[in-house]
Every structure is written in structure tokens, then in C-alpha cells.
Amino acid sequence: MLKIATGHSEDPDTVIATRDALDMALAHLDGLTPKGALVFAGIDTDLRAMVDTIRTRFPAIELSGCTTDGELSEPEGFLEDSVVITLIASDLVDVTVGMGVGAAGDPDKATAQAVAMARGKTERDPALCIATPEGIGTNIHHILDGLRAALGADFPIVGGAAGDQLRFTRTSQICNDEIVSDAVVVMLLSGPVIYSCGVATGYTPLGQRHVVSRADGAVIHEIGGKPAVELYDDYVQSHSIFFPLAVHSPERGGIVLSTPQHFDRETGSIHLVNPIPAESEVQIATASRDEIIAAAREAGRQAVSAYPGTTPEAALVFSCAGRRAALGTRTNEEYTSLTEIIGQRIPTAGFYTYGEICPPGPEGRSLTHTNALVAVLLGTRTD
The missing domain is CATH 2.40.30 (Elongation Factor Tu (Ef-tu); domain 3)
Structure with missing residues (x-):
């Protein structure tokens, strides 16, 4: 069993927003206790208050995430200065997180530390890595090289680099109780996880x-x-x-x-x-705005056609901050166009990034992308 639910709030009070997002997600977990939480938050969010609120409620939860250039979710669509929380519950899949610091100066060391920390908490075989590294001053290509060296050249890695609403001054990454910058944070899903990816730009x-x-x-x-x-x-x-x-x-x-x-x-x-x-x-x-929006549908079609199961349990979305800037007032259309393809009731969470990561199709090693939309569908094997 794998159960994933999302909650989203733009309340200006961080504690209230976090509680509201948690309550919204928990309402769809059918009474299950979450093992992991993936959090995407606006750059002006009080991250300390957000993390403390989550960890006080669930002291043992494995928590990862980052600041963004804008947040996405199935309940609300596109919002800025908000908090999106994705809760993961399962008796078959382990959720573990890890962190390595100094990503700009020594990405190999930072990625190795992050992966070792996450892998050390599970005896199950890792199946998917969700990475949320630093997005300013780092080389995302080198970060991905380090993750592939630690996990295997063809191991599936998805995710996006942290953002700060195009200020290019400071982003933050979250790993359990720690809030850092210049770091690589990973979440490993270990066990019978299945996934598919789609990626398109429209340019x-x-x-x-x-x-x-x-x-x-x-x-x-x-x-x-x-x-x-x-x-x-x-x-x-x-x-x-x-x-x-x-x-x-x-x-x-x-x-x-x-x-x-x-x-x-x-x-x-x-x-x-x-x-x-x-x-x-x-x-x-x-690319025109129409072409950027059409690319979201194309990424969704790729992910749906490649999904190896029947009905996905959840979707993750990583779209480039440059796309959001180009779309302007039409930004939410990108998300709604994607959900027309993958389904509007599937729990979905994502953010606008400073660089995207995913395999280019149903097979192949993970690559970095820019000005792209990445759609990831998640589930578990039923056999």
C-alpha cells in the first residue's frame, strides 16, 4: 500500500498555513500515519516555524523540501508565497531523507553525504530519488553527476533546484529539523515503487x-x-x-x-x-505562451503513456522559473493543462525551479533540464 496526499495554504501566518496544509493532506490519508513529508514553500515563509510545526506534530517523520519560485498543488493550482505539503504513508515503501552541505564547492562530497544518510535508514532497495538541491551558485550538472555516482549511473533521479522568486540572492533546503543553504537534500523512496516521467519545453x-x-x-x-x-x-x-x-x-x-x-x-x-x-x-x-502551455500537456502525455501501472497514486511537477516568468498572468494555465492530461483528482504537488532533473523518457539516465516542465507519476507494483 502507498498512500500520498497533498495540502496547500497561502495564509500569511506560517504556522496557520502549515497547520491548514497538514490538515488538508491528513484528511485524505484515511487515518494512516505518514512516514515522509515533501515540502515546497515560498521564499518569505518562516521556515523555522513551518518545520517546527510539522516535526512537533510528527516527530519521526522524514522531511525534505526547499524554497521555490512558486508552488503548485492539486487542491489550489499555482500560488505564490504559500506552503505545499505532500504526506506519504506506506507499509511497503520506506521514505528516507539525507543532506550534504557545501554543494557549490564540492558537489561530489555533498551528494555522497546526502545519499549515504538516506540509504543508511532503510534496508529496502532504493527505487527513486527526489532531489531538491541549492539553485544559486551551484552547477546542477555536477550535482546530478554526483548523485548518479552515489546511486548508479542509470538510477532514476527526479526533482528541481530550489528557487527564490528570481531574486537570485538566497535559497533554502530542508532536511528534517535542519534548514540550510548551499546543500543537496534527497528523499529516497525504497521498495516496490513504480514511476514514469514526461518532459517538454515548447521552445x-x-x-x-x-x-x-x-x-x-x-x-x-x-x-x-x-x-x-x-x-x-x-x-x-x-x-x-x-x-x-x-x-x-x-x-x-x-x-x-x-x-x-x-x-x-x-x-x-x-x-x-x-x-x-x-x-x-x-x-x-x-516560444509563445500557447506553446509553453502546450508543452505541459505533452509532458503529461509522455508520463501517462509510459506509466507501468494502472492508476498513479500521485504526481510531482517541476517547472522552470523562466517558464513562470514568460507566462505571467497565464501561469496557472500551465498547471491546469497538465492536469487535464494526468487527471484532476490525482494528488499533485510541485514548484517552479532553478533547474529540473528527470530521465528524458521511460528509460535512460536522468538528465538536467532548463525551461522545461517535468511531470512524474508515482505508484507501487501490485504483483
Whole structure:
């Protein structure tokens, strides 16, 4: 048996919001005691009060989560400055969490610590990892490499990097009683768990490919021997996060998107969310709001068609903060479009992230994504 329920509240008082979200989730657990809780919270939430409220009520619960760029749930849809709590109860599946700090400086060590802590609490075989790492100052590619090294190259890892409503100043990660930054937090589901994933962006590259001629980590200085910003001047006459950079990736057989954080008009450089190596081939990418919303339906269709069971017990959603910024007042349409495909009654929780993680399809190793929507369906084997 696996039972998952969600609760969501935007009450400005954190304690009241946490209690309301807990009560809402518990009402759908049919009297079962939760083993684990996954929490997504607005950046201005009093995290200490939220964690204390949950852990006082359930002292033994395994708790993980992070701050976000916006929260999603089946009861309420898209909200900001709110608290989403997902409770997990099961007699077949163990829920364990772990944390490693110093993710920016030593992602291998941080990921190894997080996985070792979570694995040390269960004798069952891990089946799925839900990761909520630091989203500022870290390299999400290196974090995923570390998680794959600790769990296995093809072990399924899903999740999203913590956000802070595009302030890019500080995010927080939660592991049981601890509230930290610059950390990797994981939740392991161990036992007969089944899952499926879908991922889509809706973005299309413009024009011909161009070669990054000079780059330093996440800062591109020159493209085609010219100041990087000139590519945007030539194609879209705009320096905007609404136009991510499409990076051609031989590993994927396609592209991965990277969102600009800052355009330096004096130096001509572009500061991006993810590092892009020199010699990479890039194009500016664009999408209309309708295309972004349609991509949510596509991610849902992929997940539903790949699900190996009958009816999923729950869904998780990780969507990029860049998509939320581009959608503006239509943000909730992305979520409602997804639920039209996966079902509107299934318990669902998620958040807007600074980088998404999931396998690219029903099989294959987990990859990082940007400007994507990731849909994950969860359940247990019945045989």
C-alpha cells in the first residue's frame, strides 16, 4: 500500500498555513500515519516555524523540501508565497531523507553525504530519488553527476533546484529539523515503487547555429568571436530571460536550454543559469505562451503513456522559473493543462525551479533540464 496526499495554504501566518496544509493532506490519508513529508514553500515563509510545526506534530517523520519560485498543488493550482505539503504513508515503501552541505564547492562530497544518510535508514532497495538541491551558485550538472555516482549511473533521479522568486540572492533546503543553504537534500523512496516521467519545453531554436568562442563557467563572453550579447541584438533585439539559449548536446541528441540571468552591456557578456563550455553550438530559442502551455500537456502525455501501472497514486511537477516568468498572468494555465492530461483528482504537488532533473523518457539516465516542465507519476507494483 502507498498512500500520498497533498495540502496547500497561502495564509500569511506560517504556522496557520502549515497547520491548514497538514490538515488538508491528513484528511485524505484515511487515518494512516505518514512516514515522509515533501515540502515546497515560498521564499518569505518562516521556515523555522513551518518545520517546527510539522516535526512537533510528527516527530519521526522524514522531511525534505526547499524554497521555490512558486508552488503548485492539486487542491489550489499555482500560488505564490504559500506552503505545499505532500504526506506519504506506506507499509511497503520506506521514505528516507539525507543532506550534504557545501554543494557549490564540492558537489561530489555533498551528494555522497546526502545519499549515504538516506540509504543508511532503510534496508529496502532504493527505487527513486527526489532531489531538491541549492539553485544559486551551484552547477546542477555536477550535482546530478554526483548523485548518479552515489546511486548508479542509470538510477532514476527526479526533482528541481530550489528557487527564490528570481531574486537570485538566497535559497533554502530542508532536511528534517535542519534548514540550510548551499546543500543537496534527497528523499529516497525504497521498495516496490513504480514511476514514469514526461518532459517538454515548447521552445524552438531560431536561425543557424553559432559557436561559443569564449566562456567562463556560466558566463559566455563571445559567440562567433563577437560579444555574446550581439547574438540577441541580431535575432530578437531584446536582452530578456524570455529568450533562453539552446545548447546543442550530443549526449541528448538534441538541445538543452539555459536561461540568461544578466546581460552585461559594458562587457558584452551573458550570465546564464547553467555553465556552457566553449566550442558549444548555440541558438536563441523562443516560444509563445500557447506553446509553453502546450508543452505541459505533452509532458503529461509522455508520463501517462509510459506509466507501468494502472492508476498513479500521485504526481510531482517541476517547472522552470523562466517558464513562470514568460507566462505571467497565464501561469496557472500551465498547471491546469497538465492536469487535464494526468487527471484532476490525482494528488499533485510541485514548484517552479532553478533547474529540473528527470530521465528524458521511460528509460535512460536522468538528465538536467532548463525551461522545461517535468511531470512524474508515482505508484507501487501490485504483483
